[in-house]
Amino acid sequence: xxxxxxxxxxxxxxxxxxxxxxxxxxxxxxxxxxxxxxxxxxxxxxxxxxxxxxxxxxxxxxxxxxxxxxxxxxxxxxxxxxxxxxxxxxxxxx
Amino acid sequence: xxxxxxxxxxxxxxxxxxxxxxxxxxxxxxxxxxxxxxxxxxxxxxxxxxxxxxxxxxxxxxxxxxxxxxxxxxxxxxxxxxxxxxxxxxxxxxxxxxxxxxxxxxxxxxxxxxxxxxxxxxxxxxxxxxxxxxxxxxxxxxxxxxxxxxxxxxxxxxxxxxxxxxxxxxxxxxxxxxxxxxxxxxxxxxxxxxxxxxxxxxxxxxxxxxxxxxxxxxxxxxxxxxxxxxxxxxxxxxxxxxxxxxxxxxxxxxxxxxxxxxxxxxxxxxxxxxxxxxxxxxxxxxxxxxxxxxxxxxxxxxxxxxxxxxxxxxxxxxxxxxxxx
Numbered sequence: 001x002x003x004x005x006x007x008x009x010x011x012x013x014x015x016x017x018x019x020x021x022x023x024x025x026x027x028x029x030x031x032x033x034x035x036x037x038x039x040x041x042x043x044x045x046x047x048x049x050x051x052x053x054x055x056x057x058x059x060x061x062x063x064x065x066x067x068x069x070x071x072x073x074x075x076x077x078x079x080x081x082x083x084x085x086x087x088x089x090x091x092x093x094x
Numbered sequence: 095x096x097x098x099x100x101x102x103x104x105x106x107x108x109x110x111x112x113x114x115x116x117x118x119x120x121x122x123x124x125x126x127x128x129x130x131x132x133x134x135x136x137x138x139x140x141x142x143x144x145x146x147x148x149x150x151x152x153x154x155x156x157x158x159x160x161x162x163x164x165x166x167x168x169x170x171x172x173x174x175x176x177x178x179x180x181x182x183x184x185x186x187x188x189x190x191x192x193x194x195x196x197x198x199x200x201x202x203x204x205x206x207x208x209x210x211x212x213x214x215x216x217x218x219x220x221x222x223x224x225x226x227x228x229x230x231x232x233x234x235x236x237x238x239x240x241x242x243x244x245x246x247x248x249x250x251x252x253x254x255x256x257x258x259x260x261x262x263x264x265x266x267x268x269x270x271x272x273x274x275x276x277x278x279x280x281x282x283x284x285x286x287x288x289x290x291x292x293x294x295x296x297x298x299x300x301x302x303x304x305x306x307x308x309x310x311x312x313x314x315x316x317x318x319x320x321x322x323x324x325x326x327x328x329x330x331x332x333x334x335x336x337x338x339x340x341x342x343x344x345x346x347x348x349x350x351x352x353x354x355x356x357x358x359x360x361x362x363x364x365x366x367x368x369x370x371x372x373x374x375x376x377x378x379x380x381x382x383x384x385x386x387x388x389x390x391x392x393x394x395x396x397x398x399x400x401x402x403x404x405x406x407x408x409x410x411x412x413x414x415x416x417x418x419x
Contacts, residue, residue, distance in 0.1 A: 004199050024186055024258070026189065027198060029404035044179070045262070064129045
């Protein structure tokens, strides 16, 4: 038989209310097994209070070759940042 | 180092693509799994990260040897935590290697068939409890010298694995030094054991960095690609410079009569290890090569039914769930 266990991506939420963050991957036979392994591999030092796992094959990702068309249009839109707008000092705190 | 004598692979790619790739690395950008990369870069990294991962896994054996015989419950818990970390480090690194298109089973099989190596240092025996001190202090100390700069390596998944590893690794070196401190402050016999462990591990630790590579074309290519950050000699010198004062603090003597602080350079002069011994150990003739590989082979063979049973169980559960829906 000898079939390799599928690859899972692991996401952990720390104790301080941040979003789940990708921390790495591991192999496991199913989701339950993946969570158990993730606990041993990625939370040995109190790194988290919640674990998500998703089979790597189920992740759809953007293509690196589309970097230009996807992200370049945001470059020249500085007016989306508050620092674009000068507010006179005597207008008070804003 | 944990990855020794890594030859860079020849690359036959479009020169224009190669130049663009090099420009990204020179600009400090990270290369990610789906990005275009030269075949040589990919293959060299698989070999380097794979060897590093194998070293972490095989590196559990010399220390695992002492878990049941640790002198106190606290020391036992410390050592157990350290060995568990090594397993974790191996797993982070295998995953990083897998992003380059090699499978986990393939990496394991290459180790077991001898096509991939692990660090020479793990082919030395750990004869006394003091060796647990020497291994943590010297072997992990030497590994850290290499791993800290690798956090800035050009390959994203490798760099991220290194960040996690470095965070955990300094505990390893300190727990080793802590054991050494207890030994040198113990009975005269215990101090002798500490000195004996230093005597046996000093030169093998220096060998971990590999022979001088200042003229090696492979190292030059790897440094250009930022998958090797320093020459072997630079790292070895840094290790000696940091370790010599620590040995003095412990009241132990490094087994090298030529070891002296050179006032002109500010660095320690020291004797090179016997490189014929290093090549001999790499050629599977070290004291423990056969034992290490047979332990890995046994673990792989004995675990086969567990790996298969887990898959069978997962498939059965999935089928039941589908049937119920």
